[in-house]
Amino acid sequence: MKLLEVKKGGIIQRQGDLNSKIYLVEKGLLRSYTIDKKGKEHIFMFGPEGWVVADTNPADIPAELFIDALEDSIVHVAEKEPSKEIQNIKPLLKRLSVLQKRVLMLMSASAIERYQHFIKTYPNILLRVPQKMIASYLGITPEALSKIKRNL
Numbered sequence: 001m002k003l004l005e006v007k008k009g010g011i012i013q014r015q016g017d018l019n020s021k022i023y024l025v026e027k028g029l030l031r032s033y034t035i036d037k038k039g040k041e042h043i044f045m046f047g048p049e050g051w052v053v054a055d056t057n058p059a060d061i062p063a064e065l066f067i068d069a070l071e072d073s074i075v076h077v078a079e080k081e082p083s084k085e086i087q088n089i090k091p092l093l094k095r096l097s098v099l100q101k102r103v104l105m106l107m108s109a110s111a112i113e114r115y116q117h118f119i120k121t122y123p124n125i126l127l128r129v130p131q132k133m134i135a136s137y138l139g140i141t142p143e144a145l146s147k148i149k150r151n152l
Helices: 090-108 111-121 131-138 142-151
Strands: 002-006 011-013 021-027 030-035 041-047 066-069 073-079
Touching (some): 090 111, 131 142
Antiparallel strands (some): 021 073, 030 041, 030 066
16 A cells, blocks of 8 residues: 555545545545536545545546545555455445445436436336335435426
8 A cells, every 4th residue: 555645635536537546544634525517516525534535436437526635634545456355346336336426416416317317227126116215215205206207
């Protein structure tokens, strides 16, 4: 693991970068965030001492998150690569990636965008669960979901 000193305000990952790094905070404070189409910032998480901060997309997919230092920080930088202890990490990374995308969408996307993303992410689930469960997942009422479906 490489040691990296980051000054307050320093950006260590930009949205769109290949995100092959994982950051373990030894000292200081990091944050990960996204900026939506309207230019509004949405903080995904804070990373104080002892926390790991990383974009959860696989290493070969561009990062969705910016990561910067809110204080002068010292971080350990590790490469994203399957460890010998975890033989098949891909399902775990996929799950974490889906969760990250969901949280970001709940913070910044419209209900229609969240529904369209749901259809794309879970195409085989639409007919397998009640509409009220889909509405709950999207953070909207069943009535709002019905309205969205009518308009699409």
